[in-house]
Amino acid sequence: PLHHIPIGRYRKLVGYVGDQAPLLRGSLRKNLLYRHGKVSAAQRDAAANAADIPALIRSLPAGSTFNLGERGSHLSRGQQRQVALSRALTTTPALLLIDDIDQGLCEQQRQKLLTLIRNYTGTLIFSASSPEFMALADSCWTLDNGRRIDVPHPIIPSTSSQDANHDDIHRHPCGAA
Numbered sequence: 001p002l003h004h005i006p007i008g009r010y011r012k013l014v015g016y017v018g019d020q021a022p023l024l025r026g027s028l029r030k031n032l033l034y035r036h037g038k039v040s041a042a043q044r045d046a047a048a049n050a051a052d053i054p055a056l057i058r059s060l061p062a063g064s065t066f067n068l069g070e071r072g073s074h075l076s077r078g079q080q081r082q083v084a085l086s087r088a089l090t091t092t093p094a095l096l097l098i099d100d101i102d103q104g105l106c107e108q109q110r111q112k113l114l115t116l117i118r119n120y121t122g123t124l125i126f127s128a129s130s131p132e133f134m135a136l137a138d139s140c141w142t143l144d145n146g147r148r149i150d151v152p153h154p155i156i157p158s159t160s161s162q163d164a165n166h167d168d169i170h171r172h173p174c175g176a177a
Helices: 007-013 028-033 043-049 053-059 075-087 107-119
Strands: 013-018 095-098 124-127 139-144 146-153 172-177
Touching: 007 013, 013 075, 013 107, 028 043, 028 075, 043 053, 043 075, 053 075, 075 095, 075 107
Parallel strands: 013 095, 095 124
Antiparallel strands: 124 172, 139 146, 139 172
């Protein structure tokens, strides 16, 4: 049972990236280190690289000392998700949960995240609306009144560019293990 696992151990086993990342007022560096001050520099660097944090740092006027504002208000939604993803990956969790994996991302962030999904060695469960992301899942399903219903994988068009607006596609939680 989960209540027997100490909270510190649980946080190392499970990573979560939600739609609203809990970002702190303060620097980007402070937010990246939140709850992870004792991990190795190699772990932090690997997580930052997987989330494309070096590109984010280069894009900000003050780099890693950039003040994010209350709840990350000075960052775009995609940038907020980058920070949250880096934090979630810092402990190399066995289980990574990502809500709305494909929302609010620029093309560079999308490509980086697609690569992450393809190479993730733990269990990854995510919700997505983009067929491009759903196609990477081992299984796709939806919930209907609390019951899991398997749905077929999407057929991805052979074109390399995807429509950036996927609002007309029904959203299914997908997971890749």
